[in-house]
Amino acid sequence: xxxLSQAEQDFLAEKQFIKLCTDPDWLxxxxxxxxxxxxxxxxxxxxxxxxxxTTPIELVHSxxxxxxxxLIRNGECDILSSAMDVPSRRDWLNVTTPxxxxxxxIATQPxxxxxxxxxxxxxxxxxxxxxxxxxxxxxxxxxxxxIEAVTSSREGLKLVETGQVxxxxxxxPTINFQMLRWGISHLKISGVxxxxxxxxxxxxxxxxxxxxxxxxxxxxxxxxxxxRVLKNWLSxxxxxxxxxxxxxxxxxxxxxxxxxxxxxxxxxxxxxxxLRQLNTRLEHISQYDHLTGLANxxxxxQRFNVEMDLASQTLQTFSLILLDLDFFKDINDTYxxxxxxxxxxEFAVLLQSMVRENDLVGRWGGEEFLILCSQTSKNGxxxxxxxxxxxxxxxxxxxxxxxxxxxxxxxxRQGETIGDTIKRADDALYLAKNNxxxxxxxxxxxxxxxxxxx
Ligand SMILES: Nc1nc2c(ncn2[C@@H]2O[C@H](COP(=O)(O)OP(=O)(O)OP(=O)(O)O)[C@@H](O)[C@H]2O)c(=O)[nH]1
Numbered sequence: 001x002x003x004l005s006q007a008e009q010d011f012l013a014e015k016q017f018i019k020l021c022t023d024p025d026w027l028x029x030x031x032x033x034x035x036x037x038x039x040x041x042x043x044x045x046x047x048x049x050x051x052x053x054t055t056p057i058e059l060v061h062s063x064x065x066x067x068x069x070x071l072i073r074n075g076e077c078d079i080l081s082s083a084m085d086v087p088s089r090r091d092w093l094n095v096t097t098p099x100x101x102x103x104x105x106i107a108t109q110p111x112x113x114x115x116x117x118x119x120x121x122x123x124x125x126x127x128x129x130x131x132x133x134x135x136x137x138x139x140x141x142x143x144x145x146x147i148e149a150v151t152s153s154r155e156g157l158k159l160v161e162t163g164q165v166x167x168x169x170x171x172x173p174t175i176n177f178q179m180l181r182w183g184i185s186h187l188k189i190s191g192v193x194x195x196x197x198x199x200x201x202x203x204x205x206x207x208x209x210x211x212x213x214x215x216x217x218x219x220x221x222x223x224x225x226x227x228r229v230l231k232n233w234l235s236x237x238x239x240x241x242x243x244x245x246x247x248x249x250x251x252x253x254x255x256x257x258x259x260x261x262x263x264x265x266x267x268x269x270x271x272x273x274x275l276r277q278l279n280t281r282l283e284h285i286s287q288y289d290h291l292t293g294l295a296n297x298x299x300x301x302q303r304f305n306v307e308m309d310l311a312s313q314t315l316q317t318f319s320l321i322l323l324d325l326d327f328f329k330d331i332n333d334t335y336x337x338x339x340x341x342x343x344x345x346e347f348a349v350l351l352q353s354m355v356r357e358n359d360l361v362g363r364w365g366g367e368e369f370l371i372l373c374s375q376t377s378k379n380g381x382x383x384x385x386x387x388x389x390x391x392x393x394x395x396x397x398x399x400x401x402x403x404x405x406x407x408x409x410x411x412x413r414q415g416e417t418i419g420d421t422i423k424r425a426d427d428a429l430y431l432a433k434n435n436x437x438x439x440x441x442x443x444x445x446x447x448x449x450x451x452x453x454x
Contacts, residue, residue, distance in 0.1 A: 003052055003220055004213060011209050017056040018210065020046065021068035021077035024061075025152055026129075028177045028233045029199075030081050036061065042081040044229040045099065049217045064151065066131040072204050079210060083202030084133030092205055096214045098198035099221065100230075102171040104134055107160055107179070108190040115191025118142075124166035127156040134169060137195055153178040160187055171197060173234055291341060292348035294369070295362035303360050303372055304418040310375070311412060319381035321371040322408045322425040323351075323388070326437040328367040335399055340367075342398045347405075350395060354388055370425075378411035378442055385409055385440045393438060404438035411443075 004012070012018075022042065024032040030040040038046070038059045050057045060077045062068040071077045073092045085095040106115055106126070115121050122142060128135050130149035138145050148165070150156040156168040157175075161184055168175065172189060179187060201218070203211040287299040295303070307318045325331075325347060332340040344367060351361045351369060358374040373381045385407045392405045408429025412421045424443035432441040 003216055008209060008213050008216075012053060012055045012213070015055070017058045019060050019076070019078045020057050020081055021060050021062055021071045021079070022081040023065040023068060024063060026065070026174060027181070028173050029171075032059075032061070038081075041100070041229055041233045044232060045221075046081065048221070048225060048229070049214070052217050052220060053213060064131075065129065069131055072202065075204060075206055078204055078207050079214070080202030082199040084137070084197055085200065086133045086136045088136060089133075089202070094203045094205055094208070094211045095200035096203065096211060096218055098200045099218045099226070100199045101196050102173070102199070103196040104138075104169050104193040105172045105175060105189050106167040106169055106191050106193070107157065107175045107187045108167045109160065109163065110186060110188045112166070112188075112190050118191065118193050121166065121191075126167045126169050127159055127165050128169045129153055129156060132170075134195070134197065138169070141195065154182045157182065157184050157187065169193075289363040292345055292363050294348050294352065295360055297362065297364065300360065300362040300364070300370060300372065301418070307372060307374060308412070308418065312414065314375070315414075316375045317377060317412050317414075319373045319376050319378050319409060319411045320421055320425045321373065321381055321385050321388075322364065322422070322429045323369050323371070323385070323405045324429060324433070325367040326404045326406055326433075331399060331401075331403075339399060343403065346395075346397050347392070347403075350391060351388065354391060355384065359384075370422075378409060381409055381411070382440065382442060389438065389440060406432035406437045407440040408432055409440060409442045 020038070022030045022032070022038060024030075027040050030038070030042040033039040037043075046057050057079075060071060062071055068077070068080060069089075072080050080093065082100075083089070083093060083095055106118075106121070108115075122145060125146040125148070126138075127148050127150045128138075130151055132149075135147055135149060138147055147169070150159065153168070153170060153174060156165075156170075157178055159165045160168045167190070168187075170178075172192070175187075175189060179185065201214040203214060287296060287302075288294065289296045311317050325343070328340065328343075331343055347367075348361070348363065348369070351371065355361055355371055355373075359376075360372040360374070362370050362372070364370040371381075371384070373384060376384075389405065389407060393402060395403070397403050406429060408425045408427065408431070410421050410424035410428060412418070428441040428443040432439045435441065
């Protein structure tokens, strides 16, 4: 797409180059560097534009903004790098459509209040750089304003720093830049005015074609190009992502967050499952005997508590049968420990198969077992024990000899500890062993008739 018409291109070709005047001291917008080259935000714009119109833009040197204004008036420059449209310039200067906007701000000493409305400080005295359009704009808006011109921003800032005037007015980037440049650190931006610089290319009234050309060039300058230039100098990212980019950015962020959450959830879920399995295993280990799979002492004790509670509420008692394989040491010695283990396991299976569902069989020690007969009196327990005794002595175990067991039996009495009940069963078992084994002895104090059986 050709930016310029044929007539405009011919015009530029004949002109060969465009003469530009600038403000030598208005960084970061524009200035002249130590090599006497044009520098600043505007210089980047002009480099860009010079490419667009394939015509060199050459700097005409001046020592001040005032002098630059004079040069263009006299026809020694074609354009002013940046200029505001103010009435006093209209006889000799045209302006393009603006290409950057910046509000004016006030720099004061740090102890002054923040200026919310400019009217609040209208009685104060201000300074601004000579020839700047802002002076005219402010005087136009506030006819009584006390504003003086200074030759440079440095001079203006110094006057504020030394307390000779209240405020220096310029744009925020200029104030910041100049303060840094001149090592003036004790000032602050106290307020931003609702008056802004709308900066255009100033074109000499002698060059009407150039006005059209620069209007086209400005219209052709994309937001991205504009932002790139500003970003270079102001270190600010003006980039507004377009809707699509913003959508994908947000979408990616949401997807990423969801992936992280899902990953964490899966990990936690996996850990929890492992923990649950471990807990179940631990619970099992803590309650069951590893050889026989019967309840261990801990599980038996838990059940004792339940039964004791039940007994106190229902006045129904429960009984314990403590039983021990006879001459088991001899089995181990004769057949070996593994065979002994098998006998213990077979014995456990037998016991488990013969008790009621409510009863609990547990391994009390090596070859010693305990049966908790829930809601059962000593007589009921005695019947079970007798039944078991007969089964054991007739059952064929994995050893070719008769196996027998001895039984001690006790009934829980309200008020006693479970230790007492166990002790009485243990004493009874001792008696059963001493009396010749393969028999049941009911704890002494539980006897209401001779219940020793052979
Ligand atoms: N194989 C095997 N033997 C065990 C286990 N626990 C205990 N024993 C053995 O069982 C035997 C018990 O011996 P004792 O306490 O002398 O009793 P006993 O030989 O059964 O004689 P009485 O009980 O007086 O009839 C010991 O030799 C223990 O080593 C076990 O888990 N497996």
